[in-house]
Amino acid sequence: SENSLESLVSIGNICRSPIAEAVFRKLVTDEKLEHKWRTDSAAVSDWNVGRCPDSRALSCLRNHGIETAHKARQITKEDFQTFDYILCMDESNLRDLNRKSNQVKDCKAKIELLGTYDPQKQLIIEDPYYGSEKDFETVYEQCVRCCKAFLEKPH
Numbered sequence: 220s221e222n223s224l225e226s227l228v229s230i231g232n233i234c235r236s237p238i239a240e241a242v243f244r245k246l247v248t249d250e251k252l253e254h255k256w257r258t259d260s261a262a263v264s265d266w267n268v269g270r271c272p273d274s275r276a277l278s279c280l281r282n283h284g285i286e287t288a289h290k291a292r293q294i295t296k297e298d299f300q301t302f303d304y305i306l307c308m309d310e311s312n313l314r315d316l317n318r319k320s321n322q323v324k325d326c327k328a329k330i331e332l333l334g335t336y337d338p339q340k341q342l343i344i345e346d347p348y349y350g351s352e353k354d355f356e357t358v359y360e361q362c363v364r365c366c367k368a369f370l371e372k373p374h
Contacts, residue, residue: 232262232291237272306333336368
């Protein structure tokens with residue numbers, strides 16, 4: 220549709236989803252599609268509200284020439300009513316989001332795992348929080364593959 224919207228969600232909104240959001244925003248800008256997409260990310264929980272992304276996430280993005288000024292926020296009822304897509308990172312996100320969406324009347328968002336778009340079939344984007352720099356790089360690569368494939372499909 221002319222004004223497709225998109226939201227990227229993960230548990231704490233400081234590692235995976237800010238990377239996915241920044242990657243998606245860069246792809247959309249590179250493809251000159253900014254007018255078609257509004258991109259945001261949010262958390263299922265309220266643990267990290269107001270915090271900047273994890274420094275390792277920022278450094279991973281910077282290594283790829285991407286800057287982000289995202290501050291963590293929690294998903295709202297309005298997100299389910301205004302976004303066309305809510306793409307999440309793992310099954311626990313998916314369960315929580317489906318449960319929340321059931322409490323929202325006129326939910327229009329299609330809730331999916333971002334990994335369903337991965338041409339390499341890595342369905343789950345694992346949380347790198349307790350991992351190493353390499354794990355953040357893996358998340359970045361998965362996000363690039365998935366977001367590219369997602370953008371290539373007709374909306």
